[in-house]
Amino acid sequence: MSGPQRPPWSGPLGLFHPGTSPVHRCPAPLKLLALAALGLALALLHGPVSALVGLALVLVVHVVARVPWRRTLRGARGVLVVALLVGLYQWWASTWQAAVEVSVDLLALVLAATLVTTTTRADALLDVLARAAGPLRHVGLRPETFALACGLVLRTIPVLVRSSLETRDAARARGLERDPRAVLVPAAVRMVAHARATGDALAARGLGE
C-alpha cells in the first residue's frame, strides 16, 4: 500500500491556494516589496537572533494566510534539505551561530517566497513583472512578452520533471532503465516538441506577437 497518489508538482507558479485572508487580499506589488525588504534585512543583519526573528515573522504571516502547511512544505522541501546541509557545513567550517544564521535565513526567504506564490495568482505576478519590465520598452522589448516568457520558463519546470519521469517509466517498461540514452534522448525530444507546441499554441492565441 502506498497511499493516495500525490498530484504532479505544478511548479513555482502552480502553488496558488485560493483564499480570502488579509495576505491574499494584499496587492501583489506590496507582497513582492515586502519579500525584497525581508531579503535585504536578513542580508544586512547578522547573527542567529535576527534570522530566527525573520523566520518567526514569516511563520506568523503563514498562519494569518491560512495556507495548508503541506502545500507550502511541498514547494520548499528541497530547500529544507539544502538548508540542513549548508547549516552542517557552516557549523563544521565556522561557528554554530553562522550555521543557524545561514540555514534559517535561507529557510525564511524560501518560505516567504513560497508564501507569495501560494497567496498570489500567477496572472497578478505576471502583471507586476510586466510593469517592472516597463523600461525594456526602450530597447525594443515588449514588457508583456518578457513577463510571459518568464512565466513560461517557470511553468516549464514541472513539465520537464513530468516528461523525465514518464520517459524513465517508458525505459523501465522496456528493461532499459540502466541505459541513460533511453531516458535522456526521448526526454530531450519531448521537450523540444513541447516547446514547439507551446509556441504554436501561443501564436494561435495571438500572444507574444
Next chain:
Amino acid sequence: MIELDDVLVTAWSPDPAGGEDVVVRLLGPVSLRLTERRIAVVGANGSGKSTLARLLNGLVLPSRGTVRVDGLDTARDGAAVRRGVGFVFTDPDAQIVMPTPVEDVALSLRRLDLTADERTAAARAALARFGLTGRADVPVHALSGGQRQLLALASVLATEPHVLVCDEPTTLLDLRWRRVVDDLLDGLEQQVVVVTHDLDAALRADRVLVVDDGTVVADGDPADAVATYRRLMGVSV
C-alpha cells in the same frame, strides 16, 4: 469568408536514399472559398488535413499562393488574422499554459485592453459558459481530459474570434466528452472548421472536404464526401 487561392505547401525532407534533402509537397495546389457555417475536414493520418487547418490562421504559411480570411492575407497580416481566427489543438495540454483555468483564460484576454479585475471577471464568465465554474481555481492537472479540452475551447473563445478552427478536438476524448464538445461546437455562432476522424460529426456539417495525399479529393455535400472517404479508406458501411 476564407479564401485559398492556388495554395501549395512544401517542406524540406530528408532523402530516404541518403542524398541531399528534398522538397516534398504537403498540400495543394488547392483553391477554396469557405463560406459555410460548419465545415468538416476528413482524411487519413498524414494526408495534409492539419496543414490545411493550420493555413487558416497563419500557423503554416503557403509556399505558393495566398490564404485570406475576411480579406486579410495570413502571410502579411498574420497577427490580425489570428485575432479573428481561434485555433483549438488536439491535445489541450499543448495549449494550456497557466496553472489554473481562470488564469489560462485570463491569459488569452491579456491582449485586449482590460484591467486585471475585468480580465478575471471575463475569464470566469467564459468558464461558466462551458460549465467549468466549479473548476475555475483548481490546478489544471486536476481536470479530466474532457474538462481540459473545454478549457482550451473557453480560452480560445473568450476573445470572441469570428472563425474557429479545431484540429481533431475530440480525438483524445471518450464518447461522453466527445458528445459534450461536439454539442458545444454545434451551438457556436462562429464559422467553425473542424478537422475530424469522427464521421458522424462530419455528416452534421454543412460541407465536408476530403483530403488525401495532400489533395482535396472530394468537396461538398457531407453524405457524398463521407462516402468518398469511406471508399478511399476501403471501409464498407
